[in-house]
Amino acid sequence: xxxxxxxxxxxxxxxxxxxxxxxxxxxxxxxxxxxxxxxxxxxxxxxxxxxxxxxxxxxxxxxxxxxxxxxxxxxxxxxxxxxxxxxxxxxxxxxxxxxxxxxxxxxxxxxxxxxxxxxxxxxxxxxxxxxxxxxxxxxxxxxxxxxxxxxxxxxxxxxxxxxxxxxxxxxxxxxx
Amino acid sequence: xxxxxxxxxxxxxxxxxxxxxxxxxxxxxxxxxxxxxxxxxxxxxxxxxxxxxxxxxxxxxxxxxxxxxxxxxxxxxxxxxxxxxxxxxxxxxxxxxxxxxxxxxxxxxxxxxxxxxxxxxxxxxxxxxxxxxxxxxxxxxxxxxxxxxxxxxxxxxxxxxxxxxxxxxxxxxxxxxxxxxxxxxxxxxxxxxxxxxxxxxxxxxxxxxxxxx
Numbered sequence: 440x441x442x443x444x445x446x447x448x449x450x451x452x453x454x455x456x457x458x459x460x461x462x463x464x465x466x467x468x469x470x471x472x473x474x475x476x477x478x479x480x481x482x483x484x485x486x487x488x489x490x491x492x493x494x495x496x497x498x499x500x501x502x503x504x505x506x507x508x509x510x511x512x513x514x515x516x517x518x519x520x521x522x523x524x525x526x527x528x529x530x531x532x533x534x535x536x537x538x539x540x541x542x543x544x545x546x547x548x549x550x551x552x553x554x555x556x557x558x559x560x561x562x563x564x565x566x567x568x569x570x571x572x573x574x575x576x577x578x579x580x581x582x583x584x585x586x587x588x589x590x591x592x593x594x595x596x597x598x599x600x601x602x603x604x605x606x607x608x609x610x611x612x613x614x615x
Numbered sequence: 616x617x618x619x620x621x622x623x624x625x626x627x628x629x630x631x632x633x634x635x636x637x638x639x640x641x642x643x644x645x646x647x648x649x650x651x652x653x654x655x656x657x658x659x660x661x662x663x664x665x666x667x668x669x670x671x672x673x674x675x676x677x678x679x680x681x682x683x684x685x686x687x688x689x690x691x692x693x694x695x696x697x698x699x700x701x702x703x704x705x706x707x708x709x710x711x712x713x714x715x716x717x718x719x720x721x722x723x724x725x726x727x728x729x730x731x732x733x734x735x736x737x738x739x740x741x742x743x744x745x746x747x748x749x750x751x752x753x754x755x756x757x758x759x760x761x762x763x764x765x766x767x768x769x770x771x772x773x774x775x776x777x778x779x780x781x782x783x784x785x786x787x788x789x790x791x792x793x794x795x796x797x798x799x800x801x802x803x804x805x806x807x808x809x810x811x812x813x814x815x816x817x818x819x820x821x822x823x824x825x826x827x828x
Contacts, residue, residue: 611678
């Protein structure tokens, strides 16, 4: 049922009940819904903390890139030769910039990001983590590599190198 | 007890706390934004999950909404409207992600070529349903199914209101596009529909016993 069909299609008795004030039965149903959701679909423990960290940016940014994820298991189907390395590919789409980033984890302190920016451009790429920030500059074809990163949550920022014009783009946090 | 969920000792509701925090932020109190995040993130989570996104995609949407608010905060003149702004942004972004992830994928493929296309074409993982992850009794399982069977906006409203304070019902219903009447909020269509479904469900018959009908 679509929302519009729902609006039109309520039985008269239900539509009439909708005009009544909330009563104790409504309270009781909502109470059970709240308890059920807490059990079935809890808000992730550290989500609030992660959001607060991702917002603690010192600089103004022009755009938030949308994230698209490709599952690591799906990639494993391709037959990665080294099964000890877990990989995951993410794409970040902003208005004038798309980044494709492969996260490889060989060991806890051995996370590597292989990135590819389109259109290819020399940009300053920063990865913000709880432990600190690492940065590099992409080459003219838009490729960049960041190595030796710890596991945990991270956020990328892309910005012009000094002296160049352009806007700063920021991504949501993702798991290294 | 009526209003079984998160009331604060000061008697403030989630909405009044959110509006107060955003007002403080707008006059230069940077730390107040963290308070806003704390109060509103659970409601954004319910809104986005109600749209049917999996947990990982839901986290991305919640983060994107907050980053966008931080960037747009100066354009929101009336702090009273911040809750509506957030819930609307969450609904839109969830919708965009669920409807347009394919478009994003195609665009990425066109940007990066065949190699990317091959990667993108692989199947997505299916998220296990709640009944596969946690043990529910029959009554809970039926309630879950009834809530899931509601139209998206109703599912969002019922799960957001369940997690909020009752005095905020009218405000949240308006923010989610399902207004319930401003002069003394009425039950509204979504709750009326859910009650109707439950009243016909033998597993829920018990709820109606002992309540004068």
